[in-house]
Amino acid sequence: METNKRLDLIFFALADSRRRAILEELSEDKKTVSELANNFSLTLGAISKHLSLLQEADLIYKTKQGRQVFCHMNFDIWKEVASYISMQAKFWNNRLDELDGFINKGGRDE
Amino acid sequence: METNKRLDLIFFALADSRRRAILEELSEDKKTVSELANNFSLTLGAISKHLSLLQEADLIYKTKQGRQVFCHMNFDIWKEVASYISMQAKFWNNRLDELDGFINKGGRDE
DNA sequence: TTATTAGTTTCCATAGCTGGAAAGTATAGT
């Protein structure tokens, strides 16, 4: 898929705090659709749509075990987000070092 | 403003390729609203709304010179985006190094 | 086979985004 379209999907998926919260749960461990529905007080239908959207954006992937569907974080996709940010960064003058340092110490502000 | 709400605004603003294109223009130099309207073949009204949205997200700021309004990239906001990404990254095992390397060489894939 | 469980998809109502047109505001020019 075209990069611009992929970035549209990725950023749109990230533009919702509930979906970001889902990702944070998944970054710790895989979860079934039902588990996520319970944790976020949404119907199965509603959570299923959020998950499809996250999958469209390649931020997660699913595996099936019997009736259950496990959702997993797709860690590789963050490379694409990082790439976009560094592309923006290349226009900066001396701010790239600042950003690198910031990322390398884990995003903590001083 | 609350961090979650700010991230909503930032990612939503980034979820549109036209707005990302505006940001790329502004990362090179400040531009007036009219210049941007011409470059993107939008009416002044339409572009003005995109710019307000970008300003709400703190991705740009405006300065006035007479009748003209100059739009400037707000480079500092990318720290917040980088922070979110590194927060996600802290859950990864050995993928952080990979991401760091990727960012440090400018987002090029090999 | 029949019933239950786990998800997905469809339908519908509500709400929000987007863009053009047009009206409104503020600054500059004559």
Add this chain to the structure above:
DNA sequence: ACTATACTTTCCAGCTATGGAAACTAATAA
């Protein structure tokens, strides 16, 4: 004072996002 320029805001129409309810599919259990 009057006109033109540079935007912003409002109004309206069309499209999309979201969520619940209900219908539908697939896999397990009895």
